[in-house]
Amino acid sequence: MSRLRQSLVALGLICLSGTALAMAPHKAMPFTGQACPMMRPMMRPHGPHPLVPMLLPLAEMRSYALHLNDHQVSALAVWQNRHMRMAVPLIKRLRADKSALRAGIMEGAHRGVLRDIMRRLNSDRARMLGLKVAQVRMVHKTLSLGQWRKLLVLYRRMHAFAMGGSYR
Secondary structure (H helix, E strand, O other), X not given: OOHHHHHHHHHHHHHHHHHHHHHOOOOOOOOOOOOOHHXXXXXXXXXXXXXXXXXXXXXXXXXXXXOOOHHHHHHHHHHHHHHHHHHHHHHXXXXXXXXXXXXXHHHOOOHHHHHHHHHHHHHHHHHHHHHHHHHHHHHHHHOOHHHXXXXXXXXXXXXXXXXXXXXX
């Protein structure tokens, strides 16, 4: 077996074992009186903090609490609509490339093919990250300073609750 094939098989096994561990049932945790992070798997973020916070959906959901005027709500909705036209095809392409990379690794595809897929993945991830950053900047520009600060407090509370804290 060539070194490339050996490393691809090893990488595939690592990916499969990580998936199996992630899908394994969790042991029951004793009740301590505090919120258990395992009890809310759908609300829990993928890491300590997301790289770029998604503030636009939160601002739209909490528009009443933030006292947004009609112009601000309209600006957020218009930007969200334009953003989704770019983001949805990008997300679909990312998913397709991830599955193509996975299949290529498992089937022993040529190194050049895998390199092209990885290049596309990195390029699309960078574009997605750029869209997320632009979203946060747009929300910041649309809201007043007081509304922005209140949105950040709401986000921090929501994130702390999702990580096992409590609303305070």
